[in-house]
Amino acid sequence: MNKIKSLEDLKKIREEALHKREVRAAAGQIEIVVGMGTVGIAAGARETLKAILDFIEKENLTGVTVRQAGNIGLDSFEPVVQVTVGAEPKVTYGKVSPESAQRIMQEHIVGGSVVKDLMLNV
Template structure:
């Protein structure tokens, strides 16, 4: 059985995670996970995105996946939708680009121009 202090700490950890999930969504990050996306490495990309978002405590960002996005030659594809209705789509995102994409696009809200498919 856990001590009262351990239980209190566990309670606080769970409550903080619940609060993070209930923040108002500022940005939605969508990863194409169709067959072509998965073959191009989208599973690794979505895992790295999740890790970066968690590491930076970006609780107002929702990470989700969809099927084929229709641009197989540009996979893996990541679409960024903002609360104001604007969106950007990035293509050919490899694992080594995830950290920069999170830093520039999600934290500093600047496009990474040379990876953009659409603005």
């Protein structure tokens, strides 16, 4: 544990704590889960995940958490991507190619509209 030796040390610790709290709060706003089980990977989930991460970086989006999950249980629809925005119900997309991942990011994450033709009714 670091000892606080000056007012500057205390200010620095406070700023770091505030930043961590902001990051945690932002992390809960949008969550994207990509199914990365063996079937998903075989169907191209790695490329789909990369397309999502590239979009976030290119558009400099904040408040978006991307997680990898194992098998989501929808093998015939892999790669599967689940999107949760705030308190809205989770939306599950199936057969998500890198191109459709870009579309989901643009229309759902940025634009706020669910991409109905890619959505699974689960």
